[in-house]
Amino acid sequence: MTTPHDPLDLGALAAGVTLPDDQARARARVRLDLLAKPTGALGRLEELSVWLAGVQGRCPPQAVAHARVVVFAGDHGVAGSGVSAYPPEVTAQMVRTFVAGGAAVNVLARTLGASVRVLDLGVDADLADLPPAVTAHKVRRGSGDIADGPALTRAEAEQAFRAGVAVADEEVDSGADLLVPGDMGIGNTTVAAALVAVLSTAEVVDVIGRGTGIDDRAWMVKCAAVRDAARRGRAVRADPIALLAEVGGADVAAMSGFLLQAAARRTPVLLDGVVSGAAALVAHRIAYRAREWWLAGHRSTEPAHRVALERLQLEPVVDLGLRLGEGTGALMALPVLRAAGALLAEMATLDEAGVSNRA
Numbered sequence: 185m186t187t188p189h190d191p192l193d194l195g196a197l198a199a200g201v202t203l204p205d206d207q208a209r210a211r212a213r214v215r216l217d218l219l220a221k222p223t224g225a226l227g228r229l230e231e232l233s234v235w236l237a238g239v240q241g242r243c244p245p246q247a248v249a250h251a252r253v254v255v256f257a258g259d260h261g262v263a264g265s266g267v268s269a270y271p272p273e274v275t276a277q278m279v280r281t282f283v284a285g286g287a288a289v290n291v292l293a294r295t296l297g298a299s300v301r302v303l304d305l306g307v308d309a310d311l312a313d314l315p316p317a318v319t320a321h322k323v324r325r326g327s328g329d330i331a332d333g334p335a336l337t338r339a340e341a342e343q344a345f346r347a348g349v350a351v352a353d354e355e356v357d358s359g360a361d362l363l364v365p366g367d368m369g370i371g372n373t374t375v376a377a378a379l380v381a382v383l384s385t386a387e388v389v390d391v392i393g394r395g396t397g398i399d400d401r402a403w404m405v406k407c408a409a410v411r412d413a414a415r416r417g418r419a420v421r422a423d424p425i426a427l428l429a430e431v432g433g434a435d436v437a438a439m440s441g442f443l444l445q446a447a448a449r450r451t452p453v454l455l456d457g458v459v460s461g462a463a464a465l466v467a468h469r470i471a472y473r474a475r476e477w478w479l480a481g482h483r484s485t486e487p488a489h490r491v492a493l494e495r496l497q498l499e500p501v502v503d504l505g506l507r508l509g510e511g512t513g514a515l516m517a518l519p520v521l522r523a524a525g526a527l528l529a530e531m532a533t534l535d536e537a538g539v540s541n542r543a
Contacts, residue, residue, distance in 0.1 A: 192342045194424065197349070198471035200448035204238035212237035212528060215244065219527075220537040232479075232501070232524035239452040239477055240361075244529035248362045248522055251298035251454075252355050253289055253511040254442065255282055255366035256348075258306030258435030261329030262413075263371030267406040269396040272326075272370045276309035279368065282510075283314055289366055289510035296518050298364070300511075303351065305344055306369075306434030321347035327433035330378060331409035334430050341429035341437050348441025356449045362518075363446050364481070365439050366511025367459035370396075373486055376462035378410045378431040380488040382417040383465040384495045393458070393486035393507075424466050432466075439463035440470075447474035454514040454521070457484035457507065461492030468496060479521070481514030482506055 212234045217223060224230065236245040257279050263272045281287045282302040285294075293300045304311050304319045308326030311319055323344045327335040336344070355363055373395040381391050388411045394403065413431040420426035428437040439460060444467040446453050455464055455478050467474050480498035483489060485507045493500060501517035534541055 192346065192425065194470050197444055197448065201444070201471040201473045202450070203473055204476050205241035206238065208241050208243045209234050209238040211243035215528060218533045218535070219531045220534050220539050221531075226527060229520070229524040229527060232521055233528035235479060236452070236521060236525045237528065239450070241450070245525045247525060248518065250359050251296070251362040251364065251518060252360040253293055253298055253300045253364040253366050253515065254351060254355065255289065255300065255302040255368055255510060256435040256439045256442070257302060257304050257368040258372070258433050259308035259326040259369055260335070260371035260375050260433050261327060262331050262374050262409050264329065265331055265405055265409060266402050267374045267395070267398065267409060268370045269398050269402070270370055272308060275368060275370050276307050276311060279304060279307055279311060279318070280314070282368070283318060287510060288508055288512050289515065292512055292515045296515055298515060298518065302368075303438070305347065305438045321351065321438065323347070323434040330375060330413040330431045335375070335433045336429045336437070338425060338429045340434065341425050341432065344434040344437035345425060345428065345441035348438035349445040351438070352442045352445035352449060352451070356446070356451050360451065363451055363453045364456060364511045364514045365442055365453065365460045365463065366456055367435065367439070367509045369433070369435050372433070372435065372459050372509075373488070374406050374409055375431065375433050375436060376458045376486075377406075377488040378413040378417060379427070379436065379462040380458070380465060380492050381410060381414040382421055382427065382431065383469060384491050386491045388414055391488035391491055393488060395486070424470050428466060436463050440466040443467040443478065444470055444474055447471065447477040451477070453478045454481040454517055455479065455498070456481055456511050456514040457509050458486040458489035458492065459509060460514075461489045461496070464496060465492055479517070481517035484513060
């Protein structure tokens, strides 16, 4: 494990990412064919059960018992340009709501037996009155306006990325068996769209969505911001840390490190919406094997999310028209994943059920 004083060696981090257990996946496929059902009758659930067996390295898989949502919060200077339907102050207000347990992600997590951790990486507010763990990894108050210049210095981008790596280690070491990256930050869909535009080579107009429900004027402002940011970002596309510094933000940089290290720690991840999709593209550029440890929890209504999932070759588990962030869409996929694993683990085989096989 690196320390803050060591050079950030992305190659070494990437080398730590291995593939899921192929033997466990093979055993899962064999078991599926023996279960009391026609071959392939459980559709996508069969594919999900094989994935779960592979990332757990065992067949049948265990039930996911310790799912953990980590919400990465940060403000973005571009929000001051009017790219959101809400003012930047909402970020800090929502962080307090997460801590109090009143946000949508808290409700869903309680319902599904998951837990929520919220981190202030770059909220433009003094949150020192909250529990120290919330601000322990704070990089700065607000990231720069990507429409005009860099979001972070390179040192800040490295600091945020390292924080994400450290948080993944903390969660795995504390017993998490599945991770969900959540996001909170006014303006973060603009940042995500810029990263997706750079890393997918998509046209800017094809990645710009309505975010929090913006009108046509705000959408045009958002297009201009993403266009200018993506132009600068393409010049540093080969350097993920430089890219995060130029058009990312402290929260997205931390999430990128988090996703990479989760894969290195052989821990499955349910991706959420467009922000986690953008962070996943960055982490995937560092270690292409990392995506094998990720499952797309849902499909956001944001166009950039569709582009990111296509680039990552990930098919979402659910599509409920969500665009809230926080980790909510990913959590809605958790019951489906649990059901898939339970079917593989608990369903009777043809022989056990006394059912005749096909002629």
